[in-house]
Amino acid sequence: MQNMMDTMDIAFPHLGIYLRNVPKTITIGNFSIALYGIVIAIGMLCGIWLASRIAKKTGQNPDTYWDISIWLIIFSIIGARVYYVIFFWDAYKDDPIQIFNLRGGGLAIYGGVIAGVITAIVYCHRKKLRPLVVLDTACFGLILGQIIGRWANFFNREVFGGYTDNLLAMRLPIAMVRERDITPELASHIQAGTNYIQVHPTFLYESLWNLMILCIMLWYRKRKKFDGEMMLLYFGGYGAGRAWIEYIRTDQLYITGTKIPVSMLLAIVMLAASVILDIYGRSRVKKLKAAGVSRIPLWTLTAAPETGNKSEDKKTKEREEDPDDPYAFDTIDDYNKKVGEAPTKEPEESRSSGEGKTNKD
Numbered sequence: 001m002q003n004m005m006d007t008m009d010i011a012f013p014h015l016g017i018y019l020r021n022v023p024k025t026i027t028i029g030n031f032s033i034a035l036y037g038i039v040i041a042i043g044m045l046c047g048i049w050l051a052s053r054i055a056k057k058t059g060q061n062p063d064t065y066w067d068i069s070i071w072l073i074i075f076s077i078i079g080a081r082v083y084y085v086i087f088f089w090d091a092y093k094d095d096p097i098q099i100f101n102l103r104g105g106g107l108a109i110y111g112g113v114i115a116g117v118i119t120a121i122v123y124c125h126r127k128k129l130r131p132l133v134v135l136d137t138a139c140f141g142l143i144l145g146q147i148i149g150r151w152a153n154f155f156n157r158e159v160f161g162g163y164t165d166n167l168l169a170m171r172l173p174i175a176m177v178r179e180r181d182i183t184p185e186l187a188s189h190i191q192a193g194t195n196y197i198q199v200h201p202t203f204l205y206e207s208l209w210n211l212m213i214l215c216i217m218l219w220y221r222k223r224k225k226f227d228g229e230m231m232l233l234y235f236g237g238y239g240a241g242r243a244w245i246e247y248i249r250t251d252q253l254y255i256t257g258t259k260i261p262v263s264m265l266l267a268i269v270m271l272a273a274s275v276i277l278d279i280y281g282r283s284r285v286k287k288l289k290a291a292g293v294s295r296i297p298l299w300t301l302t303a304a305p306e307t308g309n310k311s312e313d314k315k316t317k318e319r320e321e322d323p324d325d326p327y328a329f330d331t332i333d334d335y336n337k338k339v340g341e342a343p344t345k346e347p348e349e350s351r352s353s354g355e356g357k358t359n360k361d
Contacts, residue, residue, distance in 0.1 A: 005196045010157070011171040013198075024155055039152035044073060047145030054140045054221070058133075065138065068123050072138075075119040076112035077102075083111020087253035087262050108253065109146065110263055116142070132228035139234040140217060146238075147210045153203035161200025161248035163189040170201040181250045202245050209241035226281045236274030242267040 005011065010019045025032045048069045052062035084106045085092055085099050091106075092099050120138060124131040153159035157176045163186050173196050174182070186197055217233055224230055246252065246264040255262045 003191075003194050005171065005173045007173050007175050009173060010154075011196075012168065012201075013171060014165075014167050014169055022155065024157075035155040036152040039155065040149050043145040043148035043152075044069070046148055047141030047143075049141075050144045051138050051141030054137050058137065060133070060137065064127075064129070064134070065141070068120065068134075068138075071119050071123060072116050076116040077107070079115020079118075080107040080109065080112035083108040083114070084253070087256070089256075108263070110266055113142070130227065132231065136224070136227060136230040139231050140214070143210050143214050143217070143234055143238065147207050147214065150203045150207040150210075154201075159203045159206075159249065159251060161202045161245075162186050162250055163198060164200045165198070166200075168201055168204060169198050170204075171196045171198050178251075183250045186250060199250075200248050202249050205245050206241065209245070210238065213237035213241070225285045229278060229281060232274040232278045232281075235270050236278070239267040239269075239271035239274065243271065 006020065008021045008023065010022050011017065023035060025034050026038075027033075048065060051065040051069075055062045055065055081099070081102065087108070088106070116138075117135065120134055121131050123129070124134050150159070157172050158178065158181065160170065160172070160177075160181070162183060174190070175195070177197065182197060186199065190197060213234065216237065217230060220233060221230065243264055246261050246267060249261075252261040253263060254260060255265070
């Protein structure tokens with residue numbers, strides 16, 4: 001490998017890869033289009049397609065995910081920008097108008113994910129869909145979008161880590177990266193007579209990590225124990241990877257007044273919460289199976305129309321009808337009564353006589 005690199009080159013020296021003239025934009029007529037945006041758009045479209053395919057395989061309407069995607073894209077971009085601006089306020093406080101300059105970069109995936117989940121829940125409430133089922137499906141598209149979308153950072157020469165000499169080490173010309181992303185530790189490894197930095201390609205690490213998580217999710221899809229578990233698998237898996245990847249990145253966002261990387265902390269919290277909720281969900285599945293029930297009913301309960309009597313309304317919260325689970329509960333009172341009887345298994349004769357079956361009226 002040569003000591004001096006051309007401005008637009010990118011190299012992976014230990015893999016023997018030297019890419020010349022890697023563009024940041026493409027020009028069509030009089031218009032310049034950033035490859036960053038093109039890659040993100042491809043990731044979004046592929047993610048929506050995968051979610052719709054999973055929906056079809058699970059008996060849902062695939063069009064639901066194309067419809068909701070419009071709102072998810074809008075609010076996820078807003079959320080990603082707001083998150084970035086909040087934790088990098090020093091760059092905008094003197095010129096707030098730059099907050100709206102998306103071409104200058106500055107989107108944080110966590111903000112997009114948070115906004116996307118909230119948007120999905122609101123959409124499900126308005127369309128009377130089961131949020132956990134929708135989130136279980138949408139998370140497949142989300143992680144595929146991230147796998148592809150991380151390559152937008154490759155074209156932007158951003159989201160890299162400190163110095164490394166490992167197999168996947170990447171070299172970037174100093175002139176093509178942001179000055180603030182070159183830490184003192186990284187600068188100390190710049191050799192005399194060279195014009196590049198050699199770094200961890202953390203965008204690549206995250207893309208490969210997410211690909212592994214997606215493969216696990218596809219394998220586990222038919223084995224999930226309860227609605228919402230695929231979402232927990234995504235959050236836990238992504239959190240585990242993002243925690244160590246964030247640790248070595250040079251463009252960390254910190255909690256105000258500290259040197260604690262906010263995304264690393266959030267990743268650890270997300271991982272811990274996912275593990276705890278999954279253990280909780282599995283324990284409920286085990287207890288309910290002992291009571292003769294095949295799923296977790298409380299997570300699919302929806303409120304019946306209010307009668308005006310608070311005590312009665314509390315007792316008559318009805319679940320969504322589920323023809324695949326005739327032994328689920330119609331009311332919270334039924335649920336509490338049945339769980340209180342566990343682990344005594346429901347007698348076969350009571351099932352055959354129709355006891356505990358869903359009220360279809």
